[in-house]
Every structure is written in structure tokens, then in C-alpha cells.
Amino acid sequence: MPPLVKICGLSTPETLDAAIQLGATHIGLVHYEPSSRHVDLKTAAELRQRAGSAVKVALLLVNASPQLTGAAYSAVRPDIIQFHGSETPEWIAAVKQHVSAEAWKAVGLRDAGTLERSRQYEGIVDRLLFDAPAQALPGGTGTRFDWSLLVNHRHRMDWGIAGGLTPSNVAEAMAATSAPLLDVSSGVESAPGVKDVDKIAAFLKAAGR
Numbered sequence: 001m002p003p004l005v006k007i008c009g010l011s012t013p014e015t016l017d018a019a020i021q022l023g024a025t026h027i028g029l030v031h032y033e034p035s036s037r038h039v040d041l042k043t044a045a046e047l048r049q050r051a052g053s054a055v056k057v058a059l060l061l062v063n064a065s066p067q068l069t070g071a072a073y074s075a076v077r078p079d080i081i082q083f084h085g086s087e088t089p090e091w092i093a094a095v096k097q098h099v100s101a102e103a104w105k106a107v108g109l110r111d112a113g114t115l116e117r118s119r120q121y122e123g124i125v126d127r128l129l130f131d132a133p134a135q136a137l138p139g140g141t142g143t144r145f146d147w148s149l150l151v152n153h154r155h156r157m158d159w160g161i162a163g164g165l166t167p168s169n170v171a172e173a174m175a176a177t178s179a180p181l182l183d184v185s186s187g188v189e190s191a192p193g194v195k196d197v198d199k200i201a202a203f204l205k206a207a208g209r
């Protein structure tokens with residue numbers, strides 16, 4: 001069974017359609033102004049509607065206020081909210097009382113300690129997304145983390161990997177981690193924020209979809 005694949009940071013109808021037709025199982029819309037992939041809520045809602053039920057749609061937020069999270073959920077109605085900042089388990093639990101979307105938490109994996117601390121989200125979120133540690137931006141930087149950190153880790157909940165995945169290294173990432181979900185953004189772009197359909201196709205093919 002091939003892994004699930006999420007193509008994140010889509011911002012145009014053309015690239016959304018291509019990702020769906022090429023076999024993505026999930027797509028991500030980034031609502032975070034500092035990002036080159038930021039989409040406003042109106043655009044996010046239009047893309048979400050266009051996707052329909054063909055894929056699961058994640059809305060990526062970073063340390064958004066309760067007001068913004070609520071407004072974003074109401075406007076876009078995503079299947080998933082991807083929390084990609086320093087949101088605590090308590091914070092996410094509180095948000096979940098007001099939205100009926102899955103909650104995914106991105107965790108910047110620096111060392112075995114961060115992996116152990118990620119267990120605090122068990123029972124609170126629906127999936128952990130292991131990513132490279134935050135830099136100037138908390139994600140979407142095309143940076144890999146040390147995949148060997150996941151070897152022999154006993155996962156007790158759904159999970160996936162993100163960070164620096166590309167069509168060229170995704171097979172190696174799959175072999176190293178056996179991740180059930182692969183999340184890619186900058187590795188399928190021709191420039192920051194500009195998705196490349198050929199790279200999306202190459203990534204999905206290399207991931208076995």
C-alpha cells in the first residue's frame with residue numbers, strides 16, 4: 001500500500017486540479033501571511049470547494065488566535081487543521097471544541113528529546129507531522145530533518161513526515177522511515193510559492209501513487 005501524499009501550499013485552481021488528477025490524497029492551503037504560499041480565506045474557500053471530496057483538504061495555520069482559527073474554519077470548512085506553530089496540546093484541545101475538523105500537529109524534530117516530547121499530543125491530535133525544526137519560518141523551507149531519529153520509534157498514533165522532501169529523495173525517505181504519509185511543498189516548486197506540475201507528477205510517481 002503506497003503512503004498517503006499531501007501536496008501542500010497550493011494556491012491556484014490549475015495546480016490543485018493537477019495534484020488531484022495525479023493521485024494526491026491530501027492537499028494543503030497555507031493561511032499564514034509571511035509565507036510565499038499564503039492564500040486569503042476567500043481564495044482558500046474557493047479552492048476547498050473546487051477540491052470537493054476528491055481529496056482531504058488541510059488548512060495550515062501558525063499560532064493563529066482563537067478568533068482567526070474560528071473564522072478560518074467557518075470560511076473554508078477544511079477536513080483538517082494543520083497546526084504548524086508552537087500550539088500547545090491544551091490550546092489545540094480548546095480549539096477542537098469549536099471545530100469539527102481533524103487536528104494535525106507539526107513537530108520540529110531536532111533530537112530524541114523532541115520526539116519524546118511529541119507524545120504530549122497523543123489523544124489530543126489526530127496525526128503528528130514530523131518536520132525539520134523551525135528556522136526564520138516555522139516550515140516550508142525545504143529543510144530535511146534527521147530521518148534516522150524515527151528508526152525504531154514506536155508510533156502510537158497516526159503520523160507522517162514533512163520537510164525537504166523532493167522527487168529525488170522521497171524513495172530514500174520512505175525506505176528510511178516507512179512513513180504512512182508524506183507531505184511536500186517546496187520540493188515540488190519551480191520558485192518559492194510557484195508549484196510545478198511536472199515536479200508534482202514526479203513526486204507522486206516516486207511515492208508509488
Ligand SMILES: O=C(O)c1ccccc1N[C@@H]1O[C@H](COP(=O)(O)O)[C@@H](O)[C@H]1O
Pocket residue numbers: 008009028030032035036037060062084131137138139140141142143162163164165183184185186187
Ligand atoms: O509552506 C509554508 O510556507 C509554510 C509556512 C509556515 C509553516 C509551514 C509551512 N509549510 C509546511 O512545512 C512543511 C514542510 O515544507 P517543505 O516541503 O520543506 O517546503 C509542509 O507541511 C509545508 O506545508
